[in-house]
Amino acid sequence: MQAAQLFVGLDIGGTKTAVLLVDSNNTLLGKATLPTRAATPDELLAAIARAIHTALTEANATPQQIESIGMGVPGQVDPATGIVQMAVNLNLQTYPLGAAVSAHFKVPTFLENDVRTAAIGAFNHLCQTEPVQTIAYLSIGTGIAAGLVLNGRLYRGHNGMAGEIGHMLVETDGEPCKCGMHGCLETIVSGPAIVRQFLAINPQTKSQVRHAGDVYCLADEGHPVAQNVVKHVSQYLARAIQWLIMSYDVEKVVLGGGVTRSGHRFLAPILREMATLRQQSSLAAELLLDENLHLISPDFNPGLWGAVQLAKQIFLEEVAVATAINAS
Structure with a gap:
C-alpha cells in the first residue's frame, strides 16, 4: 500500500511554533505546539524541525512522506526567495529560512508573512x-x-x-x-x-x-x-x-x-x-x-490552515513544472 502524501503547515510566532500535518484530503493527522527557540537561526531551525517531528510521531508517519511545507512567519518575507527580513521576535535580519527548512527536510518549502498566511x-x-x-x-x-x-x-x-x-x-x-x-x-x-x-x-x-x-x-x-x-x-x-x-x-x-x-x-x-x-x-x-x-472562531487557526494551503500550492506548482518538462 502506497504511503500517504503529507503536507505540513507551520505558524511560527515569537513564543510558540504550531504545526499541522494533513493528507491530500486535508484530513488532520498530526499537530503540535512547542516553544519557539530563536536565539540563533540554527536554534530556530531546530525548533521548527522538532515541532514537525512531534506531529509526525503523532501521525505515525515519516519525514519521507512529506511532499511540501508551508510557513507563516512574522516580519518582511520574500516568498520568491524564502528570505525573512526584520523578524525582530525571531532574531532574523536577513536569513534564507525557506531554503534552510527545504534543505533539512529535502522538500519544497514556501514562506509568507504570518498575517497574509x-x-x-x-x-x-x-x-x-x-x-x-x-x-x-x-x-x-x-x-x-x-x-x-x-x-x-x-x-x-x-x-x-x-x-x-x-x-x-x-x-x-x-x-x-x-x-x-x-x-x-x-x-x-x-x-x-x-x-x-x-x-x-x-x-x-x-x-x-x-x-x-x-x-x-x-x-x-x-x-x-x-x-x-x-x-x-x-x-x-x-x-x-x-x-x-x-x-x-x-x-x-x-x-x-x-x-x-x-x-x-x-x-x-x-x-x-x-x-x-x-x-x-x-x-x-x-x-x-x-x-x-x-x-473567526477561537477553535479555528487561520494561520495554520493558510500555511497548509501554501504547502499544497508549492507542491502543485512543482508537479506542473515536472509535467511540462516531461512533456517537452
Missing part, C-alpha cells in the same frame, strides 16, 4: 459557507495588520507591505510605536496597548490585568475605566474596518488574532461604534454593515 486560511474557511471573492483579514494581537485577498488572490502590494494599517498615524503626538513613529493605530488597539492604557489609570491592578482579555472582562462587569478603554479601542477599530471597506471594497472584514478571543465582549462595542458611523454618513450606512464582519 492567515488571510489565505480565513478566505478558504469562509468560502466553505459563503461565495466570497474579496476579503480583508484584520489581525489584532501583539500587533495589528491586515491581509488582503482580492478577487480570490492574495494581494501583497508593490513592496509586499499591503495591509500594514497598524502603522497608520491616527493620533498626533501619541504613544511611541516600534516602527519609530508616534500615534500609530497599533499603539491604541493592539493587545499590549489595551493593557497599557488601562494600567496607566489603574497601576495597582498590574498583577491582575496582564492581557487584553482581562480588560474586556472588567468592562463587561461594569468597571468604568475598562469600559472607557474598550470604547476608545473600539472607536478606532471601527474606523479601521471602515478604511478597509472603503479602500478595497471588500465583501467581508474577517477579525482574528489574540485580542478577538474575547468574543462577544470584543465584537459588541465595535458594532456599536459602527452604528454610530452609519448615523453620520449615508455612504457608511450603505457599506458599513454588521454583516460585513466575520469573527
Whole structure:
C-alpha cells in the first residue's frame, strides 16, 4: 500500500511554533505546539524541525512522506526567495529560512508573512459557507495588520507591505510605536496597548490585568475605566474596518488574532461604534454593515490552515513544472 502524501503547515510566532500535518484530503493527522527557540537561526531551525517531528510521531508517519511545507512567519518575507527580513521576535535580519527548512527536510518549502498566511486560511474557511471573492483579514494581537485577498488572490502590494494599517498615524503626538513613529493605530488597539492604557489609570491592578482579555472582562462587569478603554479601542477599530471597506471594497472584514478571543465582549462595542458611523454618513450606512464582519472562531487557526494551503500550492506548482518538462 502506497504511503500517504503529507503536507505540513507551520505558524511560527515569537513564543510558540504550531504545526499541522494533513493528507491530500486535508484530513488532520498530526499537530503540535512547542516553544519557539530563536536565539540563533540554527536554534530556530531546530525548533521548527522538532515541532514537525512531534506531529509526525503523532501521525505515525515519516519525514519521507512529506511532499511540501508551508510557513507563516512574522516580519518582511520574500516568498520568491524564502528570505525573512526584520523578524525582530525571531532574531532574523536577513536569513534564507525557506531554503534552510527545504534543505533539512529535502522538500519544497514556501514562506509568507504570518498575517497574509492567515488571510489565505480565513478566505478558504469562509468560502466553505459563503461565495466570497474579496476579503480583508484584520489581525489584532501583539500587533495589528491586515491581509488582503482580492478577487480570490492574495494581494501583497508593490513592496509586499499591503495591509500594514497598524502603522497608520491616527493620533498626533501619541504613544511611541516600534516602527519609530508616534500615534500609530497599533499603539491604541493592539493587545499590549489595551493593557497599557488601562494600567496607566489603574497601576495597582498590574498583577491582575496582564492581557487584553482581562480588560474586556472588567468592562463587561461594569468597571468604568475598562469600559472607557474598550470604547476608545473600539472607536478606532471601527474606523479601521471602515478604511478597509472603503479602500478595497471588500465583501467581508474577517477579525482574528489574540485580542478577538474575547468574543462577544470584543465584537459588541465595535458594532456599536459602527452604528454610530452609519448615523453620520449615508455612504457608511450603505457599506458599513454588521454583516460585513466575520469573527473567526477561537477553535479555528487561520494561520495554520493558510500555511497548509501554501504547502499544497508549492507542491502543485512543482508537479506542473515536472509535467511540462516531461512533456517537452
